[in-house]
Amino acid sequence: MTIILWAIPFFFLLISIELIAEKVKGTAYYRVNDAINSLTVGVLSRVTGILKALVPLTIYAVAYEYIALFTLPDSMWTWVAAFIIYDFFYYWNHRYGHEVSLFWAAHVVHHSSEEYNLTTALRQTSGSFFSWIFYLPMALVGFTPETLLAVAALNLVYQFWVHTRHVPKLGWFEYVFVSPSNHRVHHAQNDIYLDRNYGGVFIVWDRLFGTFQEELDHEPPIYGVRKALKSWDPVWANLQVYSQLMKDSWRTKRWSDKCKVWFGRTGWRPADVSEAYPLARVNLATFKKFDVQLSMTTKVYCLLQHSVTVLIALMFMLNLDTLTNSSLWGLSAFIIFSAVSVGLVMEKRPVSFYFELIKNIGLIVGLLVLSLPSWLTIALFFGTSVSMCLLHRVYRDIHGTDLVEGPIASQ
Ligand SMILES: [Zn+2]
Numbered sequence: 001m002t003i004i005l006w007a008i009p010f011f012f013l014l015i016s017i018e019l020i021a022e023k024v025k026g027t028a029y030y031r032v033n034d035a036i037n038s039l040t041v042g043v044l045s046r047v048t049g050i051l052k053a054l055v056p057l058t059i060y061a062v063a064y065e066y067i068a069l070f071t072l073p074d075s076m077w078t079w080v081a082a083f084i085i086y087d088f089f090y091y092w093n094h095r096y097g098h099e100v101s102l103f104w105a106a107h108v109v110h111h112s113s114e115e116y117n118l119t120t121a122l123r124q125t126s127g128s129f130f131s132w133i134f135y136l137p138m139a140l141v142g143f144t145p146e147t148l149l150a151v152a153a154l155n156l157v158y159q160f161w162v163h164t165r166h167v168p169k170l171g172w173f174e175y176v177f178v179s180p181s182n183h184r185v186h187h188a189q190n191d192i193y194l195d196r197n198y199g200g201v202f203i204v205w206d207r208l209f210g211t212f213q214e215e216l217d218h219e220p221p222i223y224g225v226r227k228a229l230k231s232w233d234p235v236w237a238n239l240q241v242y243s244q245l246m247k248d249s250w251r252t253k254r255w256s257d258k259c260k261v262w263f264g265r266t267g268w269r270p271a272d273v274s275e276a277y278p279l280a281r282v283n284l285a286t287f288k289k290f291d292v293q294l295s296m297t298t299k300v301y302c303l304l305q306h307s308v309t310v311l312i313a314l315m316f317m318l319n320l321d322t323l324t325n326s327s328l329w330g331l332s333a334f335i336i337f338s339a340v341s342v343g344l345v346m347e348k349r350p351v352s353f354y355f356e357l358i359k360n361i362g363l364i365v366g367l368l369v370l371s372l373p374s375w376l377t378i379a380l381f382f383g384t385s386v387s388m389c390l391l392h393r394v395y396r397d398i399h400g401t402d403l404v405e406g407p408i409a410s411q
């Protein structure tokens with residue numbers, strides 16, 4: 001956790017560099033709504049990760065205590081071995097994450113962006129409950145829980161920089177390491193690229209186990225998933241596939257199919273359900289990215305609100321040790337509500353205006369009664385006040401009418 005927190009300024013620095021490259025080269029790899037959605041999904045993942053980390057950590061610690069076969073020395077080689085072995089298990093965790101429906105339901109959120117840029121890297125799941133099982137053999141070998149946590153964080157941090165379209169193939173590097181080019185393949189939905197390149201740091205696992213595919217010049221990647229998300233709601237991004245699996249499992253007649261829905265190959269559906277409830281699949285020949293046009297004011301509003309949420313989430317993560325249980329749950333609920341609300345504004349859902357009104361008023365009241373550091377109070381108060389001034393323009397964008405006067409005469 002600490003390693004990831006330390007890496008956050010580095011993440012934002014690289015995103016800034018990528019945005020400058022976007023401007024200089026005139027590319028269009030970023031969209032405000034998509035980038036906010038990816039970053040918000042990332043914020044939720046960190047917050048929910050804190051809330052649900054206790055169970056897997058405790059199980060790993062108990063397993064280490066009772067089944068570790070060796071006492072490994074605290075040397076550099078133990079760390080190097082842990083780093084490599086972790087990536088081996090990451091490969092299998094990630095591969096099952098794509099190939100088994102239940103695990104895909106958790107992992108899909110990382111792939112639901114139809115853009116590919118550094119913000120995509122931060123789109124991590126909140127809905128993963130079983131991935132820790134893949135790393136239990138490391139407890140058997142004798143890697144301490146601290147070592148596991150550190151190499152897991154380093155593995156995740158490594159994966160950040162490969163989510164870019166600005167870096168071409170890198171020669172010999174492509175043979176050993178996960179690179180921007182071979183990870184672009186992993187995020188593509190083209191037939192030839194599906195279910196390929198699962199490695200986290202080392203691509204050698206894919207070469208060994210037959211899942212490697214090189215990026216081809218004549219086959220530009222089309223990013224996203226076949227059953228498109230078509231939403232900016234970060235909670236729904238985490239629930240979409242779970243919800244589909246639940247419906248299929250409920251609707252199918254045979255008991256064996258009810259089970260196979262969850263543990264079968266990703267994409268498999270019982271015949272009776274797929275006939276009665278067919279799902280629309282993306283046609284790559286006519287593929288169009290999901291988008292909802294927003295006015296410049298609404299974009300600025302969403303960026304401002306997103307910044308406020310990120311600031312609160314950062315403070316939340318930096319002050320975990322001093323938070324009471326009720327503050328922990330209260331702040332988590334606020335961050336999740338805020339993240340969903342901005343997502344709904346970007347979808348122009350009418351209810352989002354009222355959500356935003358309630359949230360901003362609540363935030364101002366909160367700032368008046370809580371004793372936060374003064375710089376934070378000023379920053380949040382500024383962000384919220386400017387947001388409140390913009391809110392009537394947001395209403396106009398969402399509804400196509402003015403808040404007070406009614407329909408816009410000039411439009
Ligand atoms: Zn993946």
Ligand SMILES: [Zn+2]
Pocket residue numbers: 110121163183187
């Ligand atoms: Zn990725």
